Each structure stands twice: as C-alpha cells, then as structure tokens.
Amino acid sequence: MRYLRIRYHPLSYRYSPIPKGEAVAWRAIVHSAIGTRHQQKQLPCQDYGSYVLQGDTIIGAVADGAGSAKFSDVGAQLAVKTALNTLGQQSDEWSAIDVQRMNAEANLFFTEMIQAVIAALHAEAETGEYHVRELGCTLLSFIATPHWLACMQIGDGFIVTQSEQMDSFDLLFEPSKGEYINETVFVTSEDAVAYMQVSVRAGHHPFVCAATDGLEKVAIRFHDWQAFAPFFRPFLECLRSVSAAEDRQAYLEAFLESDRLNAKTDDDKTLLLCLDGQEADA
Amino acid sequence: MIGQPEFVENPENRCPVILLVDTSSSMTGAPMEALNSGLEAFKEAVLQDEQAALRVDVAIVGFGPVELVQDFVTIDQFMPMQLEAHGLTPMGEALSYALDLLENRKTTYRNNGIQYYRPWVFLITDGAPNTDSPWQQAAERLKNAEAQRKLSFFAVGVQGADMSILNQIAPPERPPLMLHGLDFRSMFLWLSDSMVRVSSSTVGGDMVALPPVGWGQIAT
Numbered sequence A: 001m002r003y004l005r006i007r008y009h010p011l012s013y014r015y016s017p018i019p020k021g022e023a024v025a026w027r028a029i030v031h032s033a034i035g036t037r038h039q040q041k042q043l044p045c046q047d048y049g050s051y052v053l054q055g056d057t058i059i060g061a062v063a064d065g066a067g068s069a070k071f072s073d074v075g076a077q078l079a080v081k082t083a084l085n086t087l088g089q090q091s092d093e094w095s096a097i098d099v100q101r102m103n104a105e106a107n108l109f110f111t112e113m114i115q116a117v118i119a120a121l122h123a124e125a126e127t128g129e130y131h132v133r134e135l136g137c138t139l140l141s142f143i144a145t146p147h148w149l150a151c152m153q154i155g156d157g158f159i160v161t162q163s164e165q166m167d168s169f170d171l172l173f174e175p176s177k178g179e180y181i182n183e184t185v186f187v188t189s190e191d192a193v194a195y196m197q198v199s200v201r202a203g204h205h206p207f208v209c210a211a212t213d214g215l216e217k218v219a220i221r222f223h224d225w226q227a228f229a230p231f232f233r234p235f236l237e238c239l240r241s242v243s244a245a246e247d248r249q250a251y252l253e254a255f256l257e258s259d260r261l262n263a264k265t266d267d268d269k270t271l272l273l274c275l276d277g278q279e280a281d282a
Numbered sequence B: 001m002i003g004q005p006e007f008v009e010n011p012e013n014r015c016p017v018i019l020l021v022d023t024s025s026s027m028t029g030a031p032m033e034a035l036n037s038g039l040e041a042f043k044e045a046v047l048q049d050e051q052a053a054l055r056v057d058v059a060i061v062g063f064g065p066v067e068l069v070q071d072f073v074t075i076d077q078f079m080p081m082q083l084e085a086h087g088l089t090p091m092g093e094a095l096s097y098a099l100d101l102l103e104n105r106k107t108t109y110r111n112n113g114i115q116y117y118r119p120w121v122f123l124i125t126d127g128a129p130n131t132d133s134p135w136q137q138a139a140e141r142l143k144n145a146e147a148q149r150k151l152s153f154f155a156v157g158v159q160g161a162d163m164s165i166l167n168q169i170a171p172p173e174r175p176p177l178m179l180h181g182l183d184f185r186s187m188f189l190w191l192s193d194s195m196v197r198v199s200s201s202t203v204g205g206d207m208v209a210l211p212p213v214g215w216g217q218i219a220t
Helices: A036-040 A072-090 A099-128 A213-219 A229-241 A245-256 B005-009 B030-047 B050-055 B091-111 B135-147 B163-169 B184-199
Strands: A026-033 A047-054 A057-064 A139-144 A148-154 A158-162 A197-202 A207-211 A269-276 B015-022 B056-063 B066-074 B120-125 B152-157 B177-179 B216-218
Touching: A026 A047, A026 A057, A026 A245, A047 A072, A047 A269, A057 A072, A057 A207, A057 A269, A072 A099, A072 A139, A099 A139, A099 A148, A099 A197, A139 A158, A139 A207, A148 A158, A158 A213, A158 A229, A207 A213, A207 A229, A213 A229, A213 A269, A229 A245, A229 A269, A245 A269, B015 B091, B015 B184, B030 B050, B030 B184, B050 B056, B050 B066, B050 B184, B056 B091, B056 B184, B066 B091, B091 B120, B091 B135, B120 B163, B120 B184, B135 B152, B135 B163, B152 B163
Parallel strands: B015 B056, B015 B120, B120 B152, B152 B177
Antiparallel strands: A026 A269, A047 A057, A057 A139, A139 A148, A148 A197, A158 A207, A207 A269, B056 B066, B177 B216
C-alpha cells in the first residue's frame, strides 16, 4: 500500500489529508505545559513542539525558550516551525534516501536547517525590534523513516528511541550543558552550529520521543545518562493500545499538567512521542 | 562506583560558596563577634527556603593561619561555629587554598552525578596580606579562574582593610566593597538572598539579578 505522498506546503503539514480508513503511518502526540515557576511569575510557556508527517516518515521538533530571553516563547515557536518547514523542503521523500547517504549528509541537512532557523530568528528580531538573543532557545529535531533515524540537538533536552527489537530505551545525546546546571547552549549562541550534535542510526526505530529539559529529572538517570524505562513505557503503551487519537492526547496532557509531575519539576515541559502505526494494536 | 552518603541522602543540585574569612588577630573582639552572629543569621535566612537549604553548600576557610574551619556542608546540616581570631594575614595562601578546595569539590560533585551552579568565593578581610604572602600569584590565578567562569569572586573590606590591594585581587567587573561599620548581619542576609536566587535559577543564560547591596559601598 502506498501512502499519500505529501508535497511541501507550509500550511498543509499537520492536517495532511489522510483518507479515512487508511492506516496512519505514525501515531504522534505532542504537548507543552507551563511550569509552575513561570506561572507564578506570570510568564508565558516558553516551550514548543510539533511534527509533520510525510508518507511513512515523521519529522519532529521541540524547543525550549531561554528563561532569561524576553521573547523566547516566540523564538521557540519560530524555531520549531522553521525547522519543520526546512526539513520538509529539503526532501519531499526522506524515506527514499538510503542510510549511507544520510550518514554522509545528515550534518549538511541539519546545518542548513539551523542556518534557516537562525535567519528566521534574525528576521523576527528585526521586525519586532529586539535583540536576537531575546529569542534564544534550544532545538531538538529528528527525521524517522522506516530505514533510519536522524537526530540533532543544540542545548539541553533529550531524544530517546527504541530500536526495532524494542527491548531498551536509548538516549541519543547527552544534553550539551555548560558546566553549570543553569546554563546551556542556545540556537542564538555564538557558534551554535559548532555545538550541534548529530546522529544517524540505521534501521527502523518504531518509537521516538523528544522532550525539553523540564522532564530530564524524571526521565533520565543523570549519573550514567540512561533513559529511565519506567518513564517511557506507559507512553509507549498508550500509543500502542489507546485507539482514539483524542484519548492519547488527553493522556499526555493529563500527565504533563499533573500535580505529581509539577511537584518534581517547576520548569516548562514539552513532550513529543511517536510510534510507528504498524506497532499499534488494531 | 558507590555514591557518597551525603549525595544519596540529598541529591539536590549544589550551589557552592566558600567564605574566606580573615581571622588574624586584628579581627579580635567586636568584628569577630559581629561576624559570628552574621553567620548565624545567614544560616537562619537560608533555612527559610526549603530548597536553598538543601542546595547552598557552604565551606569556611579561616586565615590567621590558613585553616579549613568548615568543610562543604549544605545549610540544613550546617552548625555555625564561633570563629576565633589569632595570627597574621596569609591572604595569598588562603586564596590558593580556596581555589584548590573548590576544584576538588567540583570533582566530587561530578563523581557523584551532582549538578551544580557557578560557585561563589566570598573574601572578608580587615587588613593587608603579610608582606611575604604570595598574593599576586593567587590574584593572577583567581583572575584566570574568573575569566574561565570557574567561579564568581567577591571581596569585602572591613575598616582597616587595604582596599587598593583588594582592588587588585577582585575582578574589574566586581570591585571590592567596603562594609558599613560592622554590619555583617546585613551582608550575610544579602548573601543568603543571593544564594536563594542563584540556587533556584533554571536554564536560561547566566544572568541572575542579585539584590541591591545595602550593606556596603564600592571603594574608589
């Protein structure tokens, strides 16, 4: 069965026309919840996350606006949208690219994407008459095809995946933090591209998760940088077995807004989770 | 590797601060008394913030002779002691000692998977270094450490302090402060407020707005 091929159009992504009754290639849920500290200070949620489907491929991105940057909520949204648009434009059929070529060119693709993001932030700063630093944010994005998974990360946050055997959860990158807990690298940092981490993994990765650093504490074991399976397993189960999309979304939102979670982290948090539709229960 | 008990019991991020206190004999009497009660006030103030009490990690180095009066301890476990004044002013030796102590502490944090904030070193003196004290070398080392953002250094002079030497030790962006009288209490309350702010800051650059300094003035 061929999936409908979707050509690039900036507005058509999230709502790409998938004929009724046809299997969806990926089940994905994404949500950003404001941190209690930001709520107290009456700041907006400075996180953002989104994804687009391209046939049997999913492209996702999340960003965390810098706490000290005044308009980082705008920056985070713009960074995610620009990243998704750029990756969507670079190829209209990522799954046709083989892993050898991706291995060789992932750096180029992602560098071009970051440059587009930086350019978009500069343009926005000019229009809004503020300094580009005030739009500072981290950025994590990935492209998951049936043959490979390509990921990039600037700053903190995490991408976790499960390979085809689906036996363990793997953390793609260690967060690139500065020495101190309250510091990280941003897309707007000087020489941000130099801090970009890129990874290409061969093979099908039916589960991919990207999140901002507000969830690091509960999802990652810091001392040896291992993904904490009890955090991810329930989401995997939810994606697999909950059949209605709105119920899956409600599950994620309830978790991210829960008091139990807010007792452990006071930061904004974004979680983007995807499961290959073929792994889902009917 | 087995984690050390202090980090198993309290895995919070740490916000290290070294108090580098001149305990030479000129501090005897009223200055030492004011300083000691200031320390008590510091502990009480930090304790008001539950999170800061677990995060602010204080060490005290005295220098009459250089002496580790209090190794790093979080405020919830900190028992302020009565510092006593005697001896000379080996300021250079004390600065070097503090820099080493800090590097060792960072290694301990890393070995135990503990994340931390940029440390503070807070020098309090009422005098000038001994003539044979290698303070210039220590100042040089300190400047490099500042430039590499390894720490934030603050110098406070009490009546009688050689402010021109403190000016040569302190980084240009953070000139030394002259304490108003013996108002250590206000100084320590400010330090507490600052530590609470730093220890609760989240990712987002390195700018934590510090409270205004009401207890001293910049010496010119």
